[in-house]
Amino acid sequence: MTQNLTSLDLAEELPQLDAALDTIDRILKAFVSLDADQMRRLSKLGDKTESFCRQTAAILDQNRQALPPGFDLDELKRDFAAFDLLRPRLNRIEALAAKCADTQIALGSDILSASYDGYALLKVFGKADNVAPLRDSLRSGIRRKTITPGKASAT
Template sequence: MQNLISMTLSQIELQEVDAALETLRRVFAPMISLETQQRRELTKMGGKSEAFCRQTLTVLAANPQIVPPNLGLAEAQADLAALDALRPRLLMLQQLTERAEDSVLALGSDLMQVALEGYSLLKVSGRSESLKGARQALSARFARGGREAAPATEATDRT
């Protein structure tokens, strides 16, 4: 019998999780959500590009006489600081999310295994009339929809 995970969350633990999530929601309020098209159109910063950006900002900061005021160097430096602050936290959130998703998957799998074994027991041992309705209701999970047959075409032979 499969039992990948056994867990119980107390009301206090759930309240703590909810409070932490609400705090994150409040703190993350300034963050944006992009549409798919916006994501496609943005200039992306990969690993090599990040090194280029960092080096360029350093050179520009060291040579303020060549930087026009409308370039937005101060904003770019603030963006870099925010990026550096956000990345390790995003990694922690991703790890927590992955663990939560894996736990939900394992819980569902454990449930399915017990339900399938229980259903098999009902099919074999539960032949009494009192369980017939329950067996039929549960069998709906395995019902297959019939496929529509393609319309038959009649061919005429000419000889």
């Protein structure tokens, strides 16, 4: 094989990973899921609006007597607290998910590279009868590396 970005034997770690994911799933049951339409319609809190909202909450807290009975400042403060606690955990989950995605891409690339190398070897060693179905399954326009004994090239 000309490429081997990663090698993993997940047999021992998978039960632990699955248990950890089950725990995370259980903990996140109270979290909401939004569809694309809901997501599009919602106002988004960005850096500038977050600063505005924090300043507004502080001023509202200083002027509680001016708030109407239906305005739940305590809920706003609880939302901010949960928001602040969730942010670093979400950043960590996103980083872990990106690492998993990168690893899956690397594994897929290793698989594809080794398959192309193996296909080229079958052709070189005269296993043409076995190669015909493989050749038919390759789509045109896919850049692949092939090897010949002693050197590698792109075709």
